[in-house]
Amino acid sequence: MQNIVEIQNLTKSYVIGTSQLDVLKGIDFSVSRGEYVAIMGPSGSGKSTLLNMLGCLDKPTSGVYKLGGSDVMSMNDDELSEIRGKEIGFIFQSYNLIQQLNVIENIEIPMFYQGISEHESKVRATDLAVMVGLADRVHHRPFELSGGQQQRVAIARALANNPLVVLADEPTGNLDTKNGVDILSVFDQLNKSGRTLIVVTHDSRVAQRAGRVIHLLDGQIDRQVYN
Amino acid sequence: MQVFRAKRIIKLGLKSLWMHRLRSVLTTMGIVFGVCSVIGMLAIGEGASREAQATIARLGSTNIIIKTVKPPDDMKASGNNTIMSEYGLTYADAERFYESLTNTEVIVPIRRLNQDAWYRNRKAAVEVIGTVPWYTSISSLNVKYGRFLASNDLSYQQGICAIDERLMDAIFKMDNPLGQTIKLAGDYYTVVGIVDSRQGGKTDNEARTGGGDAGGASSGTVYIPLTAVKSRFGELNVSFGTSGGKVEKVELQEITVKVKSMEDVLPTRDMIAAQMEQFHKKKDYDIQVPLEQLREAQRTKRIYSIVLGSIAAISLLVGGIGIMNIMLATVSERTREIGIRRALGAKRKDIITQFITETILLTSIGGILGVVLGVIIPKLVTYFFSMPTVVTGLSLTVAFGVSAVVGIVFGSYPAWRAANVHPIESLRHE
Numbered sequence: 001m002q003n004i005v006e007i008q009n010l011t012k013s014y015v016i017g018t019s020q021l022d023v024l025k026g027i028d029f030s031v032s033r034g035e036y037v038a039i040m041g042p043s044g045s046g047k048s049t050l051l052n053m054l055g056c057l058d059k060p061t062s063g064v065y066k067l068g069g070s071d072v073m074s075m076n077d078d079e080l081s082e083i084r085g086k087e088i089g090f091i092f093q094s095y096n097l098i099q100q101l102n103v104i105e106n107i108e109i110p111m112f113y114q115g116i117s118e119h120e121s122k123v124r125a126t127d128l129a130v131m132v133g134l135a136d137r138v139h140h141r142p143f144e145l146s147g148g149q150q151q152r153v154a155i156a157r158a159l160a161n162n163p164l165v166v167l168a169d170e171p172t173g174n175l176d177t178k179n180g181v182d183i184l185s186v187f188d189q190l191n192k193s194g195r196t197l198i199v200v201t202h203d204s205r206v207a208q209r210a211g212r213v214i215h216l217l218d219g220q221i222d223r224q225v226y227n
Numbered sequence: 228m229q230v231f232r233a234k235r236i237i238k239l240g241l242k243s244l245w246m247h248r249l250r251s252v253l254t255t256m257g258i259v260f261g262v263c264s265v266i267g268m269l270a271i272g273e274g275a276s277r278e279a280q281a282t283i284a285r286l287g288s289t290n291i292i293i294k295t296v297k298p299p300d301d302m303k304a305s306g307n308n309t310i311m312s313e314y315g316l317t318y319a320d321a322e323r324f325y326e327s328l329t330n331t332e333v334i335v336p337i338r339r340l341n342q343d344a345w346y347r348n349r350k351a352a353v354e355v356i357g358t359v360p361w362y363t364s365i366s367s368l369n370v371k372y373g374r375f376l377a378s379n380d381l382s383y384q385q386g387i388c389a390i391d392e393r394l395m396d397a398i399f400k401m402d403n404p405l406g407q408t409i410k411l412a413g414d415y416y417t418v419v420g421i422v423d424s425r426q427g428g429k430t431d432n433e434a435r436t437g438g439g440d441a442g443g444a445s446s447g448t449v450y451i452p453l454t455a456v457k458s459r460f461g462e463l464n465v466s467f468g469t470s471g472g473k474v475e476k477v478e479l480q481e482i483t484v485k486v487k488s489m490e491d492v493l494p495t496r497d498m499i500a501a502q503m504e505q506f507h508k509k510k511d512y513d514i515q516v517p518l519e520q521l522r523e524a525q526r527t528k529r530i531y532s533i534v535l536g537s538i539a540a541i542s543l544l545v546g547g548i549g550i551m552n553i554m555l556a557t558v559s560e561r562t563r564e565i566g567i568r569r570a571l572g573a574k575r576k577d578i579i580t581q582f583i584t585e586t587i588l589l590t591s592i593g594g595i596l597g598v599v600l601g602v603i604i605p606k607l608v609t610y611f612f613s614m615p616t617v618v619t620g621l622s623l624t625v626a627f628g629v630s631a632v633v634g635i636v637f638g639s640y641p642a643w644r645a646a647n648v649h650p651i652e653s654l655r656h657e
Contacts, residue, residue: 057570057650078574085572096567096654100246113572118235157571 003066004164004196005031005054010063012049023049024060025219031165031198036191038207039200041216048169050216051200055088055167056080068164085113089158093170095150097142103129103153104138110160121160128156132186148179155186159195166190168199172206184209240584247557254553255593257546258633262597262626263604265539269622270605272535274615276528283524286517287365289332291484291496293320295477298509313476314511318457321482323502328484330491333361337481338456344390344449345410349398354445355411357456365483373405373420376452380419384454389420394447409449414459416451424448492518543629546593547637554586554641558648565645566653575646582645586638587631594630598623 012024023046031037041047052058053065056072059080065072068087075083089110090096097106107125116124129138132152142150151171158166171187172180180203188209191197199206207213208227215222244251286292295315321336328334338357343350360376362368368375375389388409395404408415424447462476486495496516503512558565565578601623605616 052651055570057654078576081569081572081574081577084570090570092654096563096570098564098567100243109568110571112235113568113574113577115232118231161572 002033003030004033004068005029005198006064006066007054008064010050010053010065011061012046012053012058013061023219024053026063027219027221029214029221029224031196033164033196034191034194036187036197036209036211037199038210038213039198039216040202040207040213041222044218045216046219047200047216051167051169051198054165054198055090056084081113085110086161087164089161089163089166091151091154091158091166091168091171093173095142095147095154095174097150097153097157099142102139102141103134103145103156106142106153107157107160110157114161124160125156128159129153131159132156146179147175148182151175151179151183152186155183155190159190165196165198168197168201170201170203171199172201172203181205236580236584237588239581240588244585244588250553251589254550255589255596257549258543258590258593258630259597259600261539261542261546262594262630263600264542265535265626265629266598266601266618266622267604267608267616268535268538269532270601270616270618271608271614272528272531273617273619273622274605274609276524276531277617278615279524279527280521283517283521285367286515286520287483287485288518288521289486289489289492290365290517291486291492291499292515292517293482293484293499293503294513294515295480296511296513298511312474314509315477316479316482316512318478320503320506321479323506324482324484324499327502328495328498330487330495332485332487333364335359335362335365335483335485336453336479337362337483338453338478339480340456340460341445342411342449344394344398344447346398346402346404346407349400351394351397351446353394353411353447353449355449355451355456355460357451357453357460359453362450365485369423371421371423373418375420375422376450380452381454384458385452386414386416386455386459387419387452388416389422389450390418391422391424391448393424394449395421397446411449411451412460416449416455422450489518492516539626539629543633546630547590547633550586550589550633551637551641554582554638555644557585558582558641558645561645562648562653562656565648566650566656569648569650570654578646579642582642583635583638586641587634590630590634590638591627594627597630598627601626 007030008028010024010027011022014021014023027050039047039050049058053060054067056067056075057080059073059075063073067083070083072080072083084090098109101109104122104125107128108121111121111124126138129135132155134149134152134156137145137149142153145153151174158168168187172183175183184205187197187199187206191211197210199210201207207225211227213225213227215225293316298314316336318336321334324331324334335358340355340357342353342355344353356362358376359381360378363370363375370389371392373389376387379385380387388411390404390409398409399407404418404421406417408417410416462478463474484495484499486492493516496514500514503514568578568581602618605618608614609616
C-alpha cells in the first residue's frame with residue numbers, strides 16, 4: 001500500500017527564554033492511503049503539536065516528513081501554504097468557520113486560494129453541502145447553525161480541494177453525544193469512500209472506529225493498536 | 228482569470244467593509260473631508276487668482292501706466308494757504324515719449340475731471356475723460372452704438388462726446404442719445420457714440436490715484452477729445468476745503484504707453500523712469516507696470532498653492548493615519564479569520580492583497596465622495612458668497628490620486644502585520 005504520510009525521527013523543540021522544551025522526541029510512523037488513524041494521549045503528550053506538523057502549519061525541528069512524496073522539511077512559507085490548501089483538509093474542534101460568510105462561501109475558501117473559478121467552486125461547494133446533509137442550509141451563516149451542522153460545514157470545506165489527507169483535531173470535542181456520533185458516522189462514510197483520516201482525539205468512540213490508534217506519551221509513541 | 232480573481236477579491240473586500248458599515252463610513256470620512264477640502268480650497272484659490280489676473284490683464288500686460296501723484300510736500304503746504312500748486316504729468320511729457328520711445332504701439336494721454344452732466348433738466352455726476360481716439364487700444368472698451376472719438380474730433384477740438392451706458396440710463400432714460408447734446412460746465416457736446424460701462428465704471432475708478440479732480444461717486448463716464456478738454460476746461464482745478472481754497476494745475480492725470488511686445492515692457496519702463504526723473508524735480512508721478520503686477524500675482528498664486536498643498540497633504544495624512552489605525556484594529560480583531568485562511572491555503576501575499584484591497588477600497592470610495600463634494604462645495608460658495616471658484620481637472624485628479632496612494636501607503640503596514648500572523652497562534656486566538 002502507498003504511504004501518504006511518512007515520518008521518521010521527527011522532533012519539535014521550542015526555545016522558551018533560555019531553556020529548550022522538547023515537545024516531540026523522535027516520532028516514527030507512516031500512514032497509507034485510505035487509512036483511518038486516531039492519535040490519542042494525555043494532555044501535554046504532544047498530540048496537538050504533532051497535528052500541527054502533519055498539517056504543515058509549522059515545520060518540525062528535525063527528522064523526515066514526506067506528504068504524498070513531497071519533502072515538507074524543505075518547503076518555504078508559500079509552498080507550505082500551497083500544500084496545506086491542496087493536500088490537507090482541516091477539521092477543528094471549534095469548527096473555525098468565518099462568521100461573515102454563509103455555508104457555501106465558507107466551503108469555497110480553500111478553492112478560492114487554489115484559483116478555482118467562481119462558477120466551478122460554487123457548483124462543487126453546493127455538491128459538498130448536499131453530501132454532508134446541509135442542502136437546505138446553504139445560505140445560512142454559521143451562527144444560524146447548530147454545532148453539529150457547523151462541523152458538517154467544516155467537513156465539507158475540508159474536502160473542497162479533494163485532499164490527500166483529512167486532519168481532524170478533537171472534532172467531537174464541542175459536540176453533545178448525539179451530534180458527536182453523527183459526525184463520527186460521517187467520518188466512517190468518508191473512510192469507506194477511500195479518504196485517509198487522521199484524528200487527534202480524547203474520544204474513545206473514535207478509537208473504536210479507527211483502523212489504528214497511535215498512543216502518544218511524553219512526546220513519543222507509546223504504542224500502536226490495530227483494530 | 229486574473230481579472231475574475233481581482234473581481235472576487237474586491238467583492239470580498241466590499242463584503243467585509245459592509246459587515247462593519249459604521250466603522251467603514253467613519254473611517255472614510257477622514258478621506259472624504261480631506262479630498263473635498265483640497266479640491267474646494269484649490270477651487271477658491273484658483274478663482275481668486277484668475278479674477279486678479281483678469282483684472283490685471285484688463286490693464287494690459289504690454290502697457291506702462293504713468294500716473295499723476297500729488298507730491299507729499301504739496302499736501303503739507305496746501306494746509307492753510309491758498310496757493311497754486313502745479314504738479315503732475317504734462318503734455319510735454321507725452322510729447323517726449325512720442326519722440327524718444329521706440330517700440331511703442333500707442334501713447335495715450337488722459338485727462339480726468341469730475342463734472343455734472345446735464346440733459347434737459349436731468350443731471351448726473353460724471354467722470355470726464357479727455358483722451359485720444361486710440362484710447363480704445365489700451366482699454367477693452369466696446370462701442371455699442373455710433374462711434375468713439377475720431378482723429379478729426381481731436382484736430383478740430385470738436386464738441387462731441389461718447390458716453391457710457393450707465394450715463395445713458397441715468398439721464399436719457401427713453402430718449403435716443405445719439406445726436407443729442409449734453410451740457411458740461413457751460414459747454415455743449417453732441418453725443419456721437421455709446422460705449423459699455425465696464426471700463427469707466429470699474430477699473431479706471433479703482434486705478435485712479437492722485438489728481439485734484441479725483442474722487443466722488445460718478446454715475447457715468449463721458450469721453451471727450453483731449454484737445455477739447457484742454458481748450459474748454461483749462462488745467463486749473465479750484466476746490467474749497469474747510470481750511471481755505473486751493474488751486475491746482477494738473478495737465479494730465481495719466482499717460483499710458485503701450486509697447487509692441489512683453490519683452491519691451493521693462494526696458495521702456497526704465498527709459499520712461501529715467502526721463503521722468505530728469506524732467507520732474509518732485510516725485511509727482513507713479514509708474515505702474517501691469518505685467519509686473521501680473522507676475523507678482525502669479526508668484527502669489529504659487530505661494531498660495533504651496534500653502535494649500537501643505538494643508539491638503541496634512542489633512543490627507545491625518546485621514547491616512549485614521550485609516551491605518553482602524554486597519555490595525557481590524558487586523559487584530561480578525562486574527563482568527565487570518566489563521567483560518569492561512570490554514571486553508573492562503574499565502575502571505577493573499578492576506579496582504581485582501582487587506583490592502585480593503586484599505587484601497589475605503590480610500591477610493593472616500594476619494595470619489597470627496598471629489599463629488601469637492602465639485603459641489605465651490606458651487607455653493609460661489610452661489611452664497613459670490614466668490615469666483617474654478618475647479619480644475621488637475622485638482623480632481625491629484626486629490627483622488629493622492630487618496631488612492633494614501634490607501635496603499637497606510638494599508639501596507641496593517642496588511643503586512645496581518646500576513647505575518649503565525650497560523651497556529653492565530654487559530655488559537657479568540
